[in-house]
Amino acid sequence: xxxxxxxxxxxxxxxxxxxxxSVMAGIQRACLGLxxxxxxxxxxxGIGCSGKVSEYMRCYGFHTLHGRSLPVAQAVKxxxxxxxVIAAGGDGDGYGIGAGHFVHAARRNVDIxxxxxxxxxxxxxxxxxxPTSRQGFVTKTSPEGAGEREVKxxxxxxxxxxxxxAQAFAGDIKRLTELIQQxxxxxxxxxxxxxxxxxxxxxxxxxxxxKEHLLDLKQMEDYDPHDLAQAYATVLERQGLVQGIIxxxxxxxxxxxxxxxxxQPIAEQNLVRDDARLQQLxxxxx
Amino acid sequence: MKTEITFKIGGQQGEGIDSTGEVLAVxxxxxxxxxxxYKHFASxxxxxxxxxxxxxxCDKVYYWGDTTDILVALDQESYEHNISAMSxxxxxxxATNQEEKVAEADGCTVLYVNFTRLAEELGNKIIRNMVALxxxxxxxGLHYELFKPLVEKKFLRKGQALVDLNISAxxxxxxxxxxxxxxxxxxxxxxxxxxxxxxxxxxFAFGAIAAGCRFLSAYPITxxxxxMEYMKSHLPxxxxxxxxxxxxxxxxxxxxxxxxxxxRALTSTSGPGxxxxxxxxxxxxxxxxxxxxxxxxxxxxxTGLPTKYExxxxxxxxxxGHGDIPRIVLAPSTVEECLTMASxxxxxxxxxxxxxxxALDLVLSLNKQTCPDFRAEHFEPIDxxxxxxxxxxxxxxxxxxxxxxxxxxxxxPRAIPGQRGGVHPANSNEHSETGHITELPEMRQAxxxxxLGKLTQFKMRGYEFIGGEERSVQTLFVxxxxxxxxxxEVVKDLQDQGxxxxxxxxxxxxxxxxxxxxxxxxxxxxxxxxxxxxxGQLAGLLAKELQIGHKIHKxxxxxxxxxxxxxxxxxxxxxxxxxx
Numbered sequence: 001x002x003x004x005x006x007x008x009x010x011x012x013x014x015x016x017x018x019x020x021x022s023v024m025a026g027i028q029r030a031c032l033g034l035x036x037x038x039x040x041x042x043x044x045x046g047i048g049c050s051g052k053v054s055e056y057m058r059c060y061g062f063h064t065l066h067g068r069s070l071p072v073a074q075a076v077k078x079x080x081x082x083x084x085v086i087a088a089g090g091d092g093d094g095y096g097i098g099a100g101h102f103v104h105a106a107r108r109n110v111d112i113x114x115x116x117x118x119x120x121x122x123x124x125x126x127x128x129x130x131p132t133s134r135q136g137f138v139t140k141t142s143p144e145g146a147g148e149r150e151v152k153x154x155x156x157x158x159x160x161x162x163x164x165x166a167q168a169f170a171g172d173i174k175r176l177t178e179l180i181q182q183x184x185x186x187x188x189x190x191x192x193x194x195x196x197x198x199x200x201x202x203x204x205x206x207x208x209x210x211k212e213h214l215l216d217l218k219q220m221e222d223y224d225p226h227d228l229a230q231a232y233a234t235v236l237e238r239q240g241l242v243q244g245i246i247x248x249x250x251x252x253x254x255x256x257x258x259x260x261x262x263x264q265p266i267a268e269q270n271l272v273r274d275d276a277r278l279q280q281l282x283x284x285x286x
Numbered sequence: 287m288k289t290e291i292t293f294k295i296g297g298q299q300g301e302g303i304d305s306t307g308e309v310l311a312v313x314x315x316x317x318x319x320x321x322x323x324y325k326h327f328a329s330x331x332x333x334x335x336x337x338x339x340x341x342x343x344c345d346k347v348y349y350w351g352d353t354t355d356i357l358v359a360l361d362q363e364s365y366e367h368n369i370s371a372m373s374x375x376x377x378x379x380x381a382t383n384q385e386e387k388v389a390e391a392d393g394c395t396v397l398y399v400n401f402t403r404l405a406e407e408l409g410n411k412i413i414r415n416m417v418a419l420x421x422x423x424x425x426x427g428l429h430y431e432l433f434k435p436l437v438e439k440k441f442l443r444k445g446q447a448l449v450d451l452n453i454s455a456x457x458x459x460x461x462x463x464x465x466x467x468x469x470x471x472x473x474x475x476x477x478x479x480x481x482x483x484x485x486x487x488x489x490f491a492f493g494a495i496a497a498g499c500r501f502l503s504a505y506p507i508t509x510x511x512x513x514m515e516y517m518k519s520h521l522p523x524x525x526x527x528x529x530x531x532x533x534x535x536x537x538x539x540x541x542x543x544x545x546x547x548x549x550r551a552l553t554s555t556s557g558p559g560x561x562x563x564x565x566x567x568x569x570x571x572x573x574x575x576x577x578x579x580x581x582x583x584x585x586x587x588x589t590g591l592p593t594k595y596e597x598x599x600x601x602x603x604x605x606x607g608h609g610d611i612p613r614i615v616l617a618p619s620t621v622e623e624c625l626t627m628a629s630x631x632x633x634x635x636x637x638x639x640x641x642x643x644x645a646l647d648l649v650l651s652l653n654k655q656t657c658p659d660f661r662a663e664h665f666e667p668i669d670x671x672x673x674x675x676x677x678x679x680x681x682x683x684x685x686x687x688x689x690x691x692x693x694x695x696x697x698x699p700r701a702i703p704g705q706r707g708g709v710h711p712a713n714s715n716e717h718s719e720t721g722h723i724t725e726l727p728e729m730r731q732a733x734x735x736x737x738l739g740k741l742t743q744f745k746m747r748g749y750e751f752i753g754g755e756e757r758s759v760q761t762l763f764v765x766x767x768x769x770x771x772x773x774x775e776v777v778k779d780l781q782d783q784g785x786x787x788x789x790x791x792x793x794x795x796x797x798x799x800x801x802x803x804x805x806x807x808x809x810x811x812x813x814x815x816x817x818x819x820x821x822g823q824l825a826g827l828l829a830k831e832l833q834i835g836h837k838i839h840k841x842x843x844x845x846x847x848x849x850x851x852x853x854x855x856x857x858x859x860x861x862x863x864x865x866x
Contacts, residue, residue: 009686009711010722042703044543047714054711055722058686060703061711062546063723064539065569071503071536075543075551078527079501080704083547104532260522267548267702269525271498271668278496281520282660285482285492286316 002037004028009058014049019170019196019207023117024053026173026194027086030181031059036084044073046089046098048124050117050196053088067098074110078255080267081111084184091118095131095151106160106189111253113183113190117170118153119198120205127201137204153193154235154246158228164190165231165247167240169214170197171207175243182245188253210241217244287474290343291426292373294354295418296364300332303360306415307338309440310422311483311654313433314342318478321656322771324350324649324848329508329593335363344476348620348655348771352850355471356425358418360401377425377468379418388466397421397463404458413455420459427470430456480659486624486650486768489657490580491516493628494552496660498668499578500526501551503540505533505559508592509648510582513554534562538579542570545577546712548673548702550632554580556648557599558589564606567641571611573712574690574698574737576635576671578628582646583767585846594846595648597767598819600827603643604796612737614638614744615796617645619770621655623793629665636671638740639697645795647818649768649848672699679707686710688719692732696740741797748799751806753777753788758809760786765816766795766824769849773816776854792824798831812865813837816854820844839865 007028014020031041041059045051047066054061060083064072073087087105094102094116105114121139122128128141132153136145157165164186168176176194183190195210215238217223223244224230231247255261262269293310297303304325315321319342328334341351353373359365360381369392372378376394381401389396399421405414420430433456441448484492491513494502502517504510517528526549531537537553544551555563560581570577583599585591603615614634618627627644635642679687679701689710691698698719701708711721716733718724752774753759761780765773770791780787790803807813807828815825815838822840829835841857843849 037706038709039704039706042547052723055713058709060709061721062543062573063711063713063715064542064573065565065714068535068539068566068569071531071539072543072546075501075503075529075540076547076703078529079544079547079549079551083703100532101536104536258522258527260525261527262525264525265704266500266526266544267704269500271500271550271670273496273498273662273665273668274524275662277524278492278660281492281495281523282482285484285488285657 001035002032004032006038007031007058010055012052012056015200017199018049019119019194019198020050020053020117022170022173022176023115023194023196024056026168026176026180027053027088027115028057029177030184031084033177033181034084034184040082041084041086042076043086043088044069044076045087046093048090048093048122050088050090050093067093067096067101069093070098070101070105070114073112074105074108077110077112078266080265081255082265085112086115086184087112088115088117091116091120091132092122092130095153095156099131099151103156103160106157106162106191109161109163109188109251109254111187111189111255113180113192115180115192115194116153117196118193119196119202121198121202123198123201152240153191154240155232157191158231158235158247162191162247163188163249163251164245166190166192166245167243168192168194169210169243170194171210172243175216179245186248188251213241215242217242217246287472289345289474290341290347291355291471291473292339292341292351292353293356293422293426294337294339294368295358295360296335296337296368297360299327299330299334299336301360302415303336303338306419307340309433309436310419311340312436313428314340315481315483315656316436316478317432318476319343320346321483321654322347322350323654325652327593335367337364337368342473344474349775349851350653352852356422358422360415360418379421381418395468397466399462401459404462405455408451408454408458410451413451416452416455417459420456421463423456424460424463425468425470427472430460481656482659483654483656484621485512485652485654486618486621486646487512487582487652488516489621489624490628490644490646491520493625493665494578494632495520495524496665497550497629497632499550499552499632500524501541501544501549502528502553503531504537504554505531507556507559509584509651510554510556510580512651513580534559535566538563538566538577541577542566542575545570545575546573546703550576550636552578552580554582556582556584557586557602560599560602560606567613568607568609568611569714570641571607571613571737572716573714574639575712576639578631578635578642578644580644580646582648582651584648585844591846595848596818596844596846597647598823598844600645600795600819600823603645604827610734610738612638612640612741613796614640614642614741615645616642617766617793617795618650619767619791619793621650622657624650625657625660626664633666633669636673637669638744639671639700645767647767672697674699674701674708676705676707679705682707686720689721690717690719690733692719692736695743696736744797746794746799748794748801749790749792749803751788751790753781757788758806759788760811761814762806762810762812763787763789763814763816764792764824764828765789766792769816769818772849772851772854775851776858779851779855795827798827800831804832807832807834807837810837812839814839814841814858814861816841816849818843818848
């Protein structure tokens with residue numbers, strides 16, 4: 001069994017109090033909870049404060065481009081089905097520049113877990129409006145209040161066909177860990193949107209704000225995460241301020257649709273040229 | 287007896303022009319003739335002038351030729367577009383619904399035939415193409431029975447009745463012209479040989495599979511889509527996966543993801559898509575991830591000429607991306623080279639851990655040529671470069687594996703996810719040897735030196751000399767990509783006219799391989815660079831790399847169509863006059 005310290009990588013440079021510390025701890029503990037060792041995990045990240053989690057954790061990681069973690073992560077999983085693949089990024093990364101990839105990753109349903117650290121602001125570029133900043137939110141680039149309506153990650157994910165949609169809060173690390181672990185156990189695309197307060201630039205969506213406003217779906221006795229209509233209704237009614245598994249659908253993952261998808265990971269296949277097989281393919285040109 | 291024959295069938299798109307041309311080309315190939323073909327089409331699904339041009343020869347040819355011996359014109363437009371390019375003594379089979387007759391025009395014989403009526407008499411006017419093909423077969427001196435095996439292969443699964451219908455159509459056309467008493471061409475017989483007929487796209491895709499490519503992700507775009515289509519059908523047969531990505535960005539990023547995870551990965555695209563992939567080429571460069579990118583060039587910029595040909599992306603392939611990026615750019619010039627360069631591309635990508643760009647162009651991608659049957663020696667043995675085994679990684683005993691170890695040759699041993707002992711982050715940000723972000727000036731400089739420096743040891747023969755034994759010549763032609771076929775023939779004609787000419791056809795565009803070429807360039811009186819773009823991008827590259835700007839003459843064309851031999855000759859003679 002691996003120990004937590006084996007999952008620790010470089011020393012984080014996040015601001016003291018940043019929600020991302022908890023998110024990373026949640027991922028690390030979820031890996032331990034699943035009995036994984038660092039070499040069995042790949043964390044693929046985008047750019048921004050959140051993107052650095054791939055090097056603050058010790059496992060296989062790939063710190064890619066802004067908004068581009070999802071295509072990279074999906075391919076890693078498709079060619080090595082033995083790996084646990086986590087994509088991670090922020091709200092700008094996932095719902096701004098990478099929104100297209102997000103929608104398609106959700107409907108494609110490759111078996112990966114996507115953890116979005118949603119702080120409703122751009123942190124690393126020092127405080128501009130983000131896609132999830134509420135309409136009217138005042139920042140350096142929205143001095144009169146953001147004009148656009150905010151992206152609603154849960155509704156977007158439900159609409160795009162994500163087969164596992166959950167939301168967590170960095171101030172509740174136990175629940176966060178549990179939800180990430182459940183997302184990793186889910187076979188298909190799992191979104192965990194995490195409210196991860198930016199203590200430096202976002203003075204509205206703070207730890208206290210979420211503690212006061214978040215409802216845990218556990219408290220709703222009749223909540224059935226397999227009920228899509230109820231998921232939409234609850235998210236709308238609570239204005240997205242819920243935590244827990246919002247929706248879960250047992251839908252075949254993408255690889256099950258692929259013809260002859262091999263049991264042995266593609267990355268582990270021995271690359272010896274099979275001339276007989278090639279002759280067969282070649283004969284089509286004759 | 288002719289040692290070669292050229293054939294063209296023209297009509298409206300959607301009328302089966304393509305499949306008719308295909309049936310003839312394959313049949314000729316099966317007889318043992320060498321084929322070079324060219325397809326003309328517009329950016330629409332139905333309607334619009336289209337033609338399929340075939341040159342069948344007893345000798346190897348890579349160019350479809352300037353003239354036509356036999357033209358099948360299924361509409362007036364095909365006649366008007368193509369009559370001026372008929373060879374003397376050629377035959378035109380002109381579809382008509384009016385009076386059938388034989389006439390003389392522009393030095394050739396025009397047969398007005400009511401193909402539709404002949405087809406309808408057999409019960410279905412849809413087979414009018416096959417009637418026309420049968421008629422052409424007679425004029426070519428090919429018996430219609432020769433088409434039987436292919437017709438069966440194509441139609442048998444739809445029923446014997448359809449096979450019989452097609453054969454009777456061929457026979458009807460054949461006999462209809464036979465009874466006119468014209469003397470058909472006689473094509474010199476050849477020995478049937480082991481060969482195949484395929485396009486550059488098909489050849490590259492097949493070559494990639496042979497080279498161990500097991501992952502493709504791409505977005506549909508003309509003229510590269512066939513690569514993805516081939517991979518979608520065939521990669522699963524060798525244990526691989528092909529994904530149609532949501533956009534060009536995902537196309538390359540998925541390939542990079544697969545490359546990072548240890549699988550030979552490919553993305554295929556054309557100009558507009560290549561532009562979109564630019565940022566990710568930088569990612570592959572700095573993270574030192576192997577990936578192969580095929581760019582089949584078409585007319586640009588913007589959406590440009592989606593179904594037309596150009597070689598206008600050379601600069602983009604050489605320089606795309608911000609910052610300095612290690613990359614290799616290869617340019618096959620024939621279908622056979624598409625096949626063999628695929629294995630080279632994947633080996634280089636892993637050996638140098640960088641993006642390898644393969645420059646195809648529309649003419650090379652879509653047109654078919656005969657290739658000798660593939661043999662193991664066509665391909666480089668698979669070389670995975672410095673990919674460490676799990677045992678080697680364990681022996682290093684590193685808690686944080688140094689993925690970006692500073693080595694003498696600049697290439698760092700690599701580990702892939704899943705291997706115990708190789709745990710590390712790959713990184714798009716500047717990083718230390720362990721892959722962790724750093725902005726330390728010394729480390730930045732060392733990493734830049736390593737990444738860009740690793741290609742200084744890259745050495746390959748960068749060009750092929752065509753025109754006899756390699757030697758210095760007075761007039762040195764230079765080109766890249768699909769112009770090889772026509773340039774070969776231009777040089778031969780000039781030599782026949784007593785000029786001292788040769789062709790250096792460039793195969794490695796970057797890192798530019800000057801060895802041998804600089805000698806040829808230094809000794810030549812004139813260097814004539816022939817390329818299909820407006821500004822002379824290859825000429826620019828040569829001027830920079832060989833310091834021979836003053837000697838370069840450019841022959842450029844960017845109208846969407848490939849050069850004919852006559853085009854180049856005319857430009858060349860004009861140029862010679864100006865120089866004198």
